[in-house]
Amino acid sequence: MIAGQPASIAWFARHxxxxxxxxxxxxxxAGRRTRSIVLVAVVAIIAIVLHLLALGLVDPWIGDGxxxxxxxxxxxxxxxLLFWTVMLSQAMESVTxxxxxxxxxxxxxxxxxxxxxLFAVRTGAIALTTTVLSALLAAPVVDVLVFQDGxxxxxxxxxxxxxxxxxxxxxxxxxLALFRFVGAKRxxxxxxxxxxxxxxxxxIGIQAAAILSYGTMNRFAVLQSADVVSxxxxxxxxxxxxxxxxxxxxxxxxxxxxxGFGALAVAIWASAASFSHYAVAAAGxxxxxxxxxxxxxxxxxxxxxxxxxxxxTLLRRDPWLLSQTLxxxxxxxxxxxxxxxxxxxxxxxxxxxxxxxxxxxxxxxxGLAWLALSGEDAHDxxxxxxxxxxxxxxxxxxxxxVVIAVIAAPLLLLTALLSPRTALIAAVGVALSAAxxxxxxxxxxxxxxxxxxxxxxxxxRAATLSEAFASIMWAGAAAIVASDHWWQLAIVPAVLAxxxxxxxxxxxxxxx
Amino acid sequence: MPDFPLxxxxxxxxxxxxxxxVSGLDLKVRAGxxxxxxxxxxxxxxxxxxxxxxxxxxxxxxxxxxxxDARRDPVAAKRVIAWVSDExxxxxxxxxxxYLQFVAGLWQMPVADAEANARDLIxxxxxxxxxxxxxxxxxxxMLQKVALAGALVHDPxxxxxxxxxxxxxxxxxxxxxxxxxxxxxSGVTVIMTTHILEVAERMAExxxxxxxxxxxxEGTLDELRAQARHGGTSLEDIFLDLVAESTAEAAEGSAAx
Numbered sequence: 001m002i003a004g005q006p007a008s009i010a011w012f013a014r015h016x017x018x019x020x021x022x023x024x025x026x027x028x029x030a031g032r033r034t035r036s037i038v039l040v041a042v043v044a045i046i047a048i049v050l051h052l053l054a055l056g057l058v059d060p061w062i063g064d065g066x067x068x069x070x071x072x073x074x075x076x077x078x079x080x081l082l083f084w085t086v087m088l089s090q091a092m093e094s095v096t097x098x099x100x101x102x103x104x105x106x107x108x109x110x111x112x113x114x115x116x117x118l119f120a121v122r123t124g125a126i127a128l129t130t131t132v133l134s135a136l137l138a139a140p141v142v143d144v145l146v147f148q149d150g151x152x153x154x155x156x157x158x159x160x161x162x163x164x165x166x167x168x169x170x171x172x173x174x175x176l177a178l179f180r181f182v183g184a185k186r187x188x189x190x191x192x193x194x195x196x197x198x199x200x201x202x203x204i205g206i207q208a209a210a211i212l213s214y215g216t217m218n219r220f221a222v223l224q225s226a227d228v229v230s231x232x233x234x235x236x237x238x239x240x241x242x243x244x245x246x247x248x249x250x251x252x253x254x255x256x257x258x259x260g261f262g263a264l265a266v267a268i269w270a271s272a273a274s275f276s277h278y279a280v281a282a283a284g285x286x287x288x289x290x291x292x293x294x295x296x297x298x299x300x301x302x303x304x305x306x307x308x309x310x311x312x313t314l315l316r317r318d319p320w321l322l323s324q325t326l327x328x329x330x331x332x333x334x335x336x337x338x339x340x341x342x343x344x345x346x347x348x349x350x351x352x353x354x355x356x357x358x359x360x361x362x363x364x365x366x367g368l369a370w371l372a373l374s375g376e377d378a379h380d381x382x383x384x385x386x387x388x389x390x391x392x393x394x395x396x397x398x399x400x401x402v403v404i405a406v407i408a409a410p411l412l413l414l415t416a417l418l419s420p421r422t423a424l425i426a427a428v429g430v431a432l433s434a435a436x437x438x439x440x441x442x443x444x445x446x447x448x449x450x451x452x453x454x455x456x457x458x459x460x461r462a463a464t465l466s467e468a469f470a471s472i473m474w475a476g477a478a479a480i481v482a483s484d485h486w487w488q489l490a491i492v493p494a495v496l497a498x499x500x501x502x503x504x505x506x507x508x509x510x511x512x
Numbered sequence: 513m514p515d516f517p518l519x520x521x522x523x524x525x526x527x528x529x530x531x532x533x534v535s536g537l538d539l540k541v542r543a544g545x546x547x548x549x550x551x552x553x554x555x556x557x558x559x560x561x562x563x564x565x566x567x568x569x570x571x572x573x574x575x576x577x578x579x580x581d582a583r584r585d586p587v588a589a590k591r592v593i594a595w596v597s598d599e600x601x602x603x604x605x606x607x608x609x610x611y612l613q614f615v616a617g618l619w620q621m622p623v624a625d626a627e628a629n630a631r632d633l634i635x636x637x638x639x640x641x642x643x644x645x646x647x648x649x650x651x652x653x654m655l656q657k658v659a660l661a662g663a664l665v666h667d668p669x670x671x672x673x674x675x676x677x678x679x680x681x682x683x684x685x686x687x688x689x690x691x692x693x694x695x696x697x698s699g700v701t702v703i704m705t706t707h708i709l710e711v712a713e714r715m716a717e718x719x720x721x722x723x724x725x726x727x728x729x730e731g732t733l734d735e736l737r738a739q740a741r742h743g744g745t746s747l748e749d750i751f752l753d754l755v756a757e758s759t760a761e762a763a764e765g766s767a768a769x
């Protein structure tokens with residue numbers, strides 16, 4: 001029972017909040033009280049570790065306190081911009097989902113309730129979620145800043161709320177522009193690619209600038225460099241308003257709050273009327289038919305070949321899944337650039353490439369393995385086929401291995417030209433990381449529609465965390481071996497990776 | 513019954529989830545027979561058929577498909593079985609022809625036979641104009657026809673269908689029924705669950721009624737009529753009577769226990 005005037009904004013807000021709360025509780029506890037206790041303990045430990053990391057990061061910089069001088073404004077603005085691009089990316093994904101996710105949209109759009117009010121509530125919820133998630137991420141740094149330099153830094157939360165609203169407004173603007181100019185059929189794909197590029201692009205861009213200028217991948221080194229500080233505008237420039245607001249300047253905070261929330265209000269007002277039109281257009285996309293150019297040519301195939309071909313065809317024909325999967329490859333660009341810049345200067349730089357390659361291979365393998373092993377849309381067909389389950393599994397793993405090999409091989413070859421030894425270490429690391437991620441996905445496989453790819457990370461948090469930790473550990477081990485100094489220490493992360501695997505194996509679901 | 517070769521021979525089959533779904537069920541289906549399986553929701557029909565198709569492991573009992581022990585040699589049994597569920601599971605980004613090519617690969621069909629079968633089925637089921645369209649935008653009826661074509665492309669000897677007509681319009685349902693009857697005429701065995709009693713009445717040679725995980729009655733329509741205590745004339749009356757009787761017996765049994 002929802003209180004309030006039916007179909008009013010307050011009524012929709014209560015409905016949405018109720019659903020959100022139930023989803024959240026179910027996701028965290030899975031209906032078990034003990035699980036919530038364990039979760040609280042894990043969150044507490046993570047919070048402590050993050051605060052310690054924040055202390056290590058902030059303490060040397062804060063010194064006896066910070067004033068809004070030019071170097072400080074440059075650093076705060078740069079770091080804030082990095083953060084905001086991630087907020088914008090998240091807001092874009094959420095806004096796109098508001099138009100395309102069907103769930104209850106068909107019911108509400110077919111009712112006499114106002115779609116404008118629903119959109120207003122959902123847009124507000126997106127801004128709120130974006131802000132809350134960012135605030136949670138920023139909290140350790142803010143806490144340390146407040147502890148070291150006074151409560152003025154609490155204003156960061158106000159800045160985050162304003163920037164969350166602004167990010168949501170911009171996301172709505174971009175989504176509507178895409179609907180208008182490229183149509184509902186392509187909007188989702190383009191919007192998601194743009195969101196990923198926005199999220200990763202600034203980080204990669206600044207990393208590329210750092211590599212080209214200073215031969216390092218440290219983004220903050222660029223922001224603190226004398227060249228960048230000297231090129232930056234004077235301290236009274238409007239560009240520094242968010243940084244000033246974050247440092248407790250309340251007039252600056254008021255200005256950016258007006259800009260952020262004003263932009264959100266205008267965006268909601270301007271787009272609410274068209275929400276139902278575009279949501280209906282988005283629903284029609286699923287009905288669109290795609291013609292293949294040529295008649296399917298029947299070719300002889302063993303069951304394994306048929307399964308491999310099917311996996312590759314489905315991957316090739318799903319640009320969204322492909323973009324989501326290959327987006328991880330985007331993060332390989334900085335090390336590739338580093339390789340290119342340092343080509344000929346010796347093997348030292350190649351060492352940086354090793355952990356990134358190993359990490360990326362693990363993440364890529366995890367995504368592909370989920371698609372192949374869990375995301376089987378014709379599960380019954382494959383299970384009822386006269387093919388041994390082992391053969392099916394091997395064929396699917398082969399399909400994954402080939403894709404990873406195709407993606408990793410060029411970078412490994414380039415590394416081999418620079419340093420064959422480093423390339424060999426990277427290749428072994430890539431193989432171990434990919435094998436670990438695939439094995440974890442195999443142990444935790446649970447049949448699901450491929451279209452639920454995005455939800456794979458919440459469907460099994462244990463698998464996701466194990467996959468990430470194993471990749472990090474293998475990356476660490478490979479980096480230590482590649483560095484050639486104290487290479488024996490690589491045994492520590494390698495053993496930890498194996499322990500993570502053992503842990504994942506021991507908690508795998510037993511009944512299928 | 514023993515004089516006929518058996519397509520399916522089930523003995524003492526048991527499957528329990530949080531409660532018994534199939535309880536010591538025995539079932540024999542002759543080769544070349546059209547057998548309809550009826551039962552109320554939750555009676556155990558789908559669980560039974562999923563065990564035959566190899567989608568679920570029984571807790572106890574035996575399943576023989578054309579003499580092959582399906583629990584001991586599932587791959588050999590699967591070679592002659594086709595499974596179609598009420599929820600057509602096809603790949604949205606493959607065309608019907610590509611889907612059939614994939615199925616033929618899984619069943620290791622010779623290419624020429626597979627292609628000929630695929631094109632015949634596409635024609636029979638009225639999918640010709642859509643043969644090279646991706647299945648993503650297809651209606652439920654078209655998807656069900658693609659799934660059925662997939663089940664038939666490898667020339668199975670036993671076709672198991674779980675509510676195959678759910679959600680189909682009259683024209684599509686007629687096409688599916690015609691294809692199934694044609695297959696039965698050519699010697700294929702069909703076992704089908706349905707809630708559309710008229711379909712069972714018209715198409716099936718024998719009808720089995722399942723309730724509480726047990727086969728409570730079996731036979732031709734006349735034989736079922738004789739088994740029903742308050743014997744109405746329609747299959748609906750007979751079915752409701754048999755199920756009510758079984759439910760009452762079960763309630764008495766549990767009260768006595």
